[in-house]
Amino acid sequence: MKTFDEALEIALDAGFDFIEVGVPFSDPVADGPVIARAALGALKKGVNLKLILDYLKGKRLGERVDLYIMTYSNILWAANPGRLSGVLKECGVKGCIVADLPNEEHPFFKRAGFELPLVSFATPESREEDLLKLAEVKEAFIYFVSVRGTTGGSFCLDADTQRKLLFLKERAKVPVVLGFGIKSREDVEKALTLAHGFVIGTKAIELLSEDIKAFERWCREIAG
Amino acid sequence: MAGGYYGRFGGRFVSETLIPALSQLEEAFTAFKRDEAFCRRFRKILSEYAGRPTPVTFASNFSKAYGLNLYLKREDLLHTGAHKINNTIGQGLLAKFMGKRRVIAETGAGQHGVATATAAALLGLECTVYMGSLDAERQRINVERMKLLGAEVRVVEEGSRTLKDAINAALRDWVRNVRDTHYLIGSVVGPHPFPEVVAHFQSVIGEEAREQFEAMGFMPDVVVACVGGGSNAIGIFRGFVDEETELVGVEAGGLSDEPGRHARTLGLGRPGILHGAFSYLLYDEHGNITDVHSISAGLDYPGVGPEHSFLKESGRVRYEHCRDDDALFAFKELSRLEGIIPALESAHALGYVVKNSPQMSGKNVLVNLSGRGDKDLSIVLGVKE
Numbered sequence A: 001m002k003t004f005d006e007a008l009e010i011a012l013d014a015g016f017d018f019i020e021v022g023v024p025f026s027d028p029v030a031d032g033p034v035i036a037r038a039a040l041g042a043l044k045k046g047v048n049l050k051l052i053l054d055y056l057k058g059k060r061l062g063e064r065v066d067l068y069i070m071t072y073s074n075i076l077w078a079a080n081p082g083r084l085s086g087v088l089k090e091c092g093v094k095g096c097i098v099a100d101l102p103n104e105e106h107p108f109f110k111r112a113g114f115e116l117p118l119v120s121f122a123t124p125e126s127r128e129e130d131l132l133k134l135a136e137v138k139e140a141f142i143y144f145v146s147v148r149g150t151t152g153g154s155f156c157l158d159a160d161t162q163r164k165l166l167f168l169k170e171r172a173k174v175p176v177v178l179g180f181g182i183k184s185r186e187d188v189e190k191a192l193t194l195a196h197g198f199v200i201g202t203k204a205i206e207l208l209s210e211d212i213k214a215f216e217r218w219c220r221e222i223a224g
Numbered sequence B: 001m002a003g004g005y006y007g008r009f010g011g012r013f014v015s016e017t018l019i020p021a022l023s024q025l026e027e028a029f030t031a032f033k034r035d036e037a038f039c040r041r042f043r044k045i046l047s048e049y050a051g052r053p054t055p056v057t058f059a060s061n062f063s064k065a066y067g068l069n070l071y072l073k074r075e076d077l078l079h080t081g082a083h084k085i086n087n088t089i090g091q092g093l094l095a096k097f098m099g100k101r102r103v104i105a106e107t108g109a110g111q112h113g114v115a116t117a118t119a120a121a122l123l124g125l126e127c128t129v130y131m132g133s134l135d136a137e138r139q140r141i142n143v144e145r146m147k148l149l150g151a152e153v154r155v156v157e158e159g160s161r162t163l164k165d166a167i168n169a170a171l172r173d174w175v176r177n178v179r180d181t182h183y184l185i186g187s188v189v190g191p192h193p194f195p196e197v198v199a200h201f202q203s204v205i206g207e208e209a210r211e212q213f214e215a216m217g218f219m220p221d222v223v224v225a226c227v228g229g230g231s232n233a234i235g236i237f238r239g240f241v242d243e244e245t246e247l248v249g250v251e252a253g254g255l256s257d258e259p260g261r262h263a264r265t266l267g268l269g270r271p272g273i274l275h276g277a278f279s280y281l282l283y284d285e286h287g288n289i290t291d292v293h294s295i296s297a298g299l300d301y302p303g304v305g306p307e308h309s310f311l312k313e314s315g316r317v318r319y320e321h322c323r324d325d326d327a328l329f330a331f332k333e334l335s336r337l338e339g340i341i342p343a344l345e346s347a348h349a350l351g352y353v354v355k356n357s358p359q360m361s362g363k364n365v366l367v368n369l370s371g372r373g374d375k376d377l378s379i380v381l382g383v384k385e
């Protein structure tokens, strides 16, 4: 928690507009080895949703930055979606990014009483009909997953994917942010020519597990 | 089944990246079922290569000893030694039908891995099998069999190093290679339409058994099958759901009802979300999946197919359990009395019958003998008397 606290302050100082807080799940199928290992490590230390929410509430973090929870379906389900959305609101959470919840299953959680925005996904596999549906999304933002794969990997967009991204960006009613594999200032600049924003996960966790100073330098560099 | 759900169970809880592939699979599956040539080829391979139809055997010595009429649907006689081959040939053909060149699979006991490697060899598909390192140790022979059949075996060191983690690894592979790879899932689990695809290919068990009983002039009073993910059970149940027949699914009771010491997903779990479906699941107060235990690697799984969750809540199927030692007893009992060594998985269905034989007295009981037990000898011998 101490590293987490320091890292948060560094990220806030660097001027990031929104922060995703990952809640670990025992079976993180959408994540590559770096994030999966971090999640399982956190679980071993006893980190869970309730602990994280108490912390966020105590820090009143939601007042300083747009706050999103990133996790898996069963974590939300186990907390009772109806009850949980009230708690999340109290903690100033803006919405949730759920790695194993595709756009078409959002109604499953809404029917169960979940009231917070759920982030929609676009991918290199999205078909035109999917992109047109995404253009109508009015909640939160659209997370464009840049690669076919799990988190980690390298940032590279083929021509077809770039075309899909621009098609969506032109039509979308909410910001389109790009993620998966973004590591450097160069990646960020590239991402910003194509999308409204970017998400970084793996690289941050990699650096944090090495040393906080390196993380701080890197945050400054990324934020430009 | 409506919109990918059996009642309130099922769905497609996977990364968005996989959704188009699942839609493609659904469309291909619908077209495949209507494609005469492919269906004919499927039936031909099942009969000329896999060894269908399998007989129904009346186990006369066992019946006399336990005061009931025990019939066995002999899936143990199929090529590779278990019902798994029905599904792998079906999905292998489906993969070809979709123009995929590679299949991936998860395996627990190694039976599904071997059956996938076999179908891949027969059909000319590249094959990668994921297996938890704990299972790879327990079932070393099956690892060697898969390699011999030309498959690449990737051992998974994460999590509990069993079936659940092998599925996680296979899903990660699929997301990366979704364009040219078909995920040949081994049971009626996973995101829609997998549970329906696997149930379709396994329903040959129940259709055949039903015809075989019709020819004998009666229907069984009770049909019993073990439930891991639930494919051999759905396969045989589908032949009898419209009859009066009582249907019983038997889960692995492990050592006790304490968390981590059993795999009684339907018996002691609650609905939750794992591996693409909303179904009964074993998890803790925070939503993390609980460790499970069974003497049988094929039943050592914290989830279960969504159709079983539906059948449980509708009341059509009763779900019971059998502990490790009762399964072991039945394993030895069937070997000794009938000269048939059952898979430890199937021995759970038999163990339930042994234990409840007084209540089943005089009844016609059909057990799905889903596989043969040669693979389990080292485990059985390793257990102290």
Ligand SMILES: Cc1ncc(COP(=O)(O)O)c(C=O)c1O
Residues within 6 Å of the ligand: B082, B083, B108, B109, B110, B111, B112, B186, B187, B188, B226, B227, B228, B229, B230, B231, B232, B233, B297, B298, B299, B343, B345, B346, B370, B371, B372
């Ligand atoms: C012989 C046998 N029976 C049963 C099972 C359990 O699977 P399912 O419940 O899908 O039939 C397995 C799985 O490996 C098996 O090998």
